[in-house]
Amino acid sequence: MSNTALLVMDMQAAMLSSFGAGPAVTAKVATAIASARSKSIPVIYVVVGFRPGAPEISANNKGFSAAKQQFAGIAPADFMKIHPDLEPLENEPVVIKRRVSAFAGSDLEVLLRSLKIEEIVLTGIATSGVVLSTLREAADKDFRIKVLSDACADREQEVHDFLTTRIFNKQGEVLTVAEWTK
Structure with missing residues (x-):
């Protein structure tokens, strides 16, 4: 068994459609999954989710209140x-998180530790949301981290570019899907 896991984060059909992320990102993520x-x-898939009526969302949380x-x-x-192009296989876990980071309000760390995962490879939307928050928390939890820059997207291309070229490489390695899949 590998000590590496690929995280496919927030690639939910509803979020992708509201985000405007196109088929280029889902195609790159699909290549990484294959x-x-x-x-x-x-x-490992990570989705953001809530109970009916989203009682977990506080009015104090500006971002999640707007999403609610x-x-x-x-x-x-x-x-x-x-997203239907990225659906998990029956044996692939889907982790439900309650906030931006894949670790927040989820059992992701328990799952990773039980699988003896030491390195995580990040994909997802948004670069400035789940990818950034998960990278920061994973670094604090002593995971090795890779980010697949072309399997992530943000509403603002400049933000995506800044994070992938100036910030992420301070705590992990930034690669393209082609570089990672060689």
Whole structure:
């Protein structure tokens, strides 16, 4: 078993459509998933999700309060559905988080430790959201980190570029999907 895991984060159909992330990102993530599976690297999906009515979202949380309004009419199970081009296999875990970081309010760390994972490879949207928050927390938890820059996206390309070229490399390694899959 590999001590590396690929994290596919917030690649939910509802979020991708509201985010405007195009097929280029999902195609890159799909390539990373196929490569991981071919090398027996565990693929772990992370979705943001809440109970009906989202009681976990405080009015004090500016970002999540706005999202609560935006996704109010979507049933929690529908909101958490992963994009059809990226669906997990039956044996691949789906971790539900309650905040921005993949670790926040989830059992991700327990799962990674039980699989003896020491290195995580990050993909997802948004670069300035789940990717940044997860990278920072994973570094504090002593994981080795790789970020697949072209398998991440942000609403603002300049923010994505700044993070992937100036910030992420201070706590991990930044690669393209092609570089990682060689």
